[in-house]
Amino acid sequence: MIEVEDLSRTFVVRRRTGRVRRTATEVRAVDHLSFEVERGEMVGYIGPNGAGKSTTVKMLTGILVPTSGRLSVAGVDPSRNRVDLTRRIGVVFGQRTTLWWDLPLRDSFELLRRIYRIDGTRFRQNLAEFCELLDLGDLLDTPVRQLSLGQRMRGDIAAALLHDPEILYLDEPTIGLDVVSKSRLRAFLREVNAARDVTLLLTTHDLQDIEQLCSRVMVIDHGSLVYDGSLAGLHTQGGSTRTLVVDLVDPLPDEGRIRVEGASVHKVEGPRQWLSFPTDASAAPLVAAVAASYDVADLSILEPAIEDVIAELYSRR
Ligand SMILES: Nc1ncnc2c1ncn2[C@@H]1O[C@H](COP(=O)(O)OP(=O)(O)OP(=O)(O)O)[C@@H](O)[C@H]1O
Numbered sequence: 001m002i003e004v005e006d007l008s009r010t011f012v013v014r015r016r017t018g019r020v021r022r023t024a025t026e027v028r029a030v031d032h033l034s035f036e037v038e039r040g041e042m043v044g045y046i047g048p049n050g051a052g053k054s055t056t057v058k059m060l061t062g063i064l065v066p067t068s069g070r071l072s073v074a075g076v077d078p079s080r081n082r083v084d085l086t087r088r089i090g091v092v093f094g095q096r097t098t099l100w101w102d103l104p105l106r107d108s109f110e111l112l113r114r115i116y117r118i119d120g121t122r123f124r125q126n127l128a129e130f131c132e133l134l135d136l137g138d139l140l141d142t143p144v145r146q147l148s149l150g151q152r153m154r155g156d157i158a159a160a161l162l163h164d165p166e167i168l169y170l171d172e173p174t175i176g177l178d179v180v181s182k183s184r185l186r187a188f189l190r191e192v193n194a195a196r197d198v199t200l201l202l203t204t205h206d207l208q209d210i211e212q213l214c215s216r217v218m219v220i221d222h223g224s225l226v227y228d229g230s231l232a233g234l235h236t237q238g239g240s241t242r243t244l245v246v247d248l249v250d251p252l253p254d255e256g257r258i259r260v261e262g263a264s265v266h267k268v269e270g271p272r273q274w275l276s277f278p279t280d281a282s283a284a285p286l287v288a289a290v291a292a293s294y295d296v297a298d299l300s301i302l303e304p305a306i307e308d309v310i311a312e313l314y315s316r317r
Contacts, residue, residue, distance in 0.1 A: 001167060001199045002037035002060065007069030008223075009055050029055040031223030033069070039166070042193055042200040044210035047220035048314050053203045056220070057169055060201070061091060074166050087116060090160030090198075094172035097156055099144045105155050106140040109162060116163035123162060130158035133188050150181035157185070161192065167199045168192075174206055186212050207306045221314055231306070240304035240312060241276040244283060246290055247298040248273065260289040271297070279304060 009030040017023045030052045037043055047053050058064040059071060062078035062085050071078055074088045091098070099108040113123045131137045134154040144152060153173065160168060170189075174182040190213065192198050202209060210217055210231065217234060219227040227234055246258060248271040257265040263277040263286050277286055283301055290296060 001039045001041075001074060002035075002201070003070070003072040004033055004035050004056075004060075005070040007033045007056075007059065007071055008067050009052075009059060009064060010067045028223050030059070030066075033220070033224055035218060035225060035228060037199060037201065039199055040193065040197040041216060042189075042214045043202065044214035044217040045201055045203045045220065046205070046207075046210065046217060046310070051220045052223040053220060054171070055223075057171065057201070057203060061085070061089060061169065087163060088166050090163070090165035090168045092153075092156050092160045092168065092170045092173055094153065094170075094175035097144060097152055099152070099155055099159055101145045102143055104141045104143050105136065105147070108144060108155070108159060109140075112159055112162050118163050122164070126162050126164070127158075130161065133191060134158055134184075150177050150185075153177060153181070153185065154188075157188065161198070164196070165198065167201065170200065170202045170204075172204055172206075173202070174204070174209055182206075182208070183212075189213060207310065211306060219310065219313060226313060234306070234313070235279045235304055235309050240279055240309045242279050242281075242283065242304060243302040244275040244277060244286055244290070245300045245302060246273045246275065246294070246296060247271055249295040249297045252294075258290060258294060260286060260293070262286055262289075 007030055008028065011027045011029055012024050013027055014022045014024050033056065045053055045056070055064065059066050060073055060078060062082035065079040073085060076085045076088070078085050099105065100111065109127060112118070131140070134157065136154055136158060139147060139151055139155070144155065147155060157173070174185055177185065186209065189200060193200055200213070202214060204210065215230065217227070217229070217231055218225055219234070244263060251271045252258070255268060257268060258273050258275060260275070262281060263275040265273050266276050267274040275286070277283070287299055290299070
């Protein structure tokens, strides 16, 4: 559905370096990027600020022309055939609305029907389904400017899907939403993906969006991919560790530390000790080894926080 090959985009930025003098510097926003996304995939596209996410999405939607490389979205070259592509993609920006501010939601939808020339029956079916799934029924006659952020976001998502796009780009779709609205929106996106086989590319700083929606995550930094794979694989790649928390019956004398193969103690508080071990190692032999040599009252395992894993990945560059 999406093919990106050796894609780059540079910007020339002119900065004032004297009273009249200006120096031009080149910013390489996207740097020899290659990836493919299959139909129906839900892919998270993450990276620190300025990594090149928006620039990539702008090229995928045909807003920006690449400096070099090859790009194909639903079989179309976005910058050459932008109008064609527009009918096949949907875009949602968490920070901006694509709806008409002063019009009731219903009129915005009607305008979109005309712009995209959506078949009347199909339009009514889609509208009925989205109104039910997104609970929009009571809001259709409210002007967009009077909607709350969560209501507006639901309206924006319905608007982006009315013309049955094959791909949906979502840029920070849950930003600013409360916990309930976030989970409702994620449930809807899962439903749309499963029922309609819509391919989703999601840019977000909220890693829970990724954890709950995406089976694959691509991490971009300085314009190139630093990781492309499963969320679970990211833990291994990030070199993160799991933690075995051991509550001993009594503290070890002289603040002694548990000694076992394959793990090391990184914190001791009275009878409680924290042992780090690699994420790809099994905890079972470690637990057995600790239990065989020490009087253990309780044990638990802490998984690494995905935020820490990603922060570690960014900091390596
Ligand atoms: N129109 C432009 N002119 C000059 N430089 C630009 C332009 N657009 C983006 N850049 C630069 O390209 C780099 C990548 O920016 P981009 O907006 O793609 O990052 P991002 O990953 O989307 O960041 P964020 O998470 O902050 O939205 C940055 O250094 C940015 O300053």
